Amino acid sequence: MIRPDAPVLLEICDLHARVEEQPILKGVNLTIRAGEIHAVMGRNGSGKSTLSKVLAGHPAYTVTAGSVSYMGADLLELAPEQRSRLGLFLGFQYPVEIPGVSNLEFLRVSTNARRAQRGEEELDTFAFEDLVRERLKVVQMDPAFLDRSVNEGFSGGEKKRNEILQMALLEPLVAILDETDSGLDIDALRIVADGVNQLAGPDNATLLITHYQRLLDLITPDYVHVMAAGRILRTGGKELALELERTGYEWVDQELTSLGREPAEVL
């Protein structure tokens, strides 16, 4: 839902980032207000996951220029755990397997870290079990997954559901979901989309990274952005995604070439 007077949650200005010596993000601009749902699309390798990981604070990426403000604070100054505690959530494109660490304990420690930040009391094992069982319903996940190691041996779809479960527990203000829809069967896609819709409200915002219209049929975006070569090349409403579905990304090349002639505008 677009409300021009809604508070700005996340503001990305001219963000440049590199990994090792390779520049990947080359001037990303994006403003997200409370209540909005944004979709970011774009070719493989255009920098979508890089953007999400830079926002979450992955140490492999170095920000070389630009700024990001989150709820008025300088996001880039915050440690990754601090960003999470303040309500920034990244649903990973490739959730990480952690052998030997119990999923239940992981979820509890993580939830308590966020609760402590919000001034809420920490939940003991019993209270947390109640909460997690209730939130499991959002993603229709079998409680048996709680007793396993974090993501270890989970199928692709199970890992994605585990991500949404974490989101349901952490109640983020800004949720970035990186291809949470890929690898899901049709039922799971609906379950995940229902989950995201349930959690989306007037006070928070969602950034969906996706390749497919089928997700956007279930979660209606307020804005659709097309990323190319490390920047946002075009922004539109939900109809932009439909147009992409018809026309593909060929126009991107032309636009990039013409931008290439006017480097001042790109950089």
Add this chain to the structure above:
Amino acid sequence: MPNTADWLTQLAGVPLPGRSQEEWRFTGLAALEALAPELWSGVDPFAQLSLPAGISRIGADQVQGLQQQVLKATGGSDAWSVRLNQGASPRCLALRVAGAADPLQLHFDAGAAPGLLALQLVLVLEEGASLDLLIQHGSSGPNATSLVAVVQLGRGAQLNLGLLAPGDASASLLSHLSISQAPASSLQLTTAVGGWALSRLEPCISQLDGAAQTRLRALQLVDGQELADTHSQVRFEGPDGQLDQLHKVVADGAGRSVFNGAVRVPRSAQQTNAAQLSRSLLLSDRARVDTKPELEIVADDVKCAHGATISRLQQNELFYLQSRGIGAEQASRLLLRGYCEEVLRELPAAAAALNPLKLLLREHP
């Protein structure tokens, strides 16, 4: 008072092993030599032991014969740690297990008393017998515990043997485990050792006619100036034997970890299936890890896999935890615990109540 090195030489009847011996190349005995040259004189740890159903004592007249038989089969007779033990007036416990026995727990805590404590355990599992045995070592002072355990597994016998040994920075542990396996027997040996100035584990297993199962799980932790060494050896003296071995190390501080995993597959041991994996986690730049598989394979129709990795905590795993609000330090601790848990959860069930992770990591809650 004699000097400790001379005293130890006298007990063992041979000079102290030095760096020129391959078996001891990386493992100096400074921690032992720093101890007072005397025998430990605390309360006999075997004095008040009540045995569960299915377990009986073996008569003293049979003990030596059994020991010789097993040590000969595993090649343990000449080991320096065995000789030292035999010369140090060992206290001996000899047990026979028939049928499915109740779990047994033995606790050898050298406490704060100084000196060398020598213990011998003789264990015979008769045909088809089964036992869960947890041996717990401990110390809180400048002493050394020497254990020589000799185990004979009859046909179809099943032994789940755990050794949980949280130590003390002034104490040493020398543990020699010689185990012979008849066909169709199965051995699970899980060892978890950490916190000793010096520890040396020597699991020596012989599948007498092959066709047995051996599963080895080990966790070895070093920190500070500690030195931990495991020299394992598995011999297959017949066909169709199986080995599944995982050796894990956590090396922190200026700790030093040594692992040598010998697997011997002579021509008679066709169709042997052996896998050995050694994984080391380096938590500090000053820590040092030496790990070496030693495969001696003569038979041609066998599967023998081995691998060794040395790594630091995985950045991606750390970041995943951090991205969920878990601070870097707590995230590292969770990962470390997960790493250890893979081995610890395989200890016999009785270990769970002891919280082995806490004992070994010396965590302050």
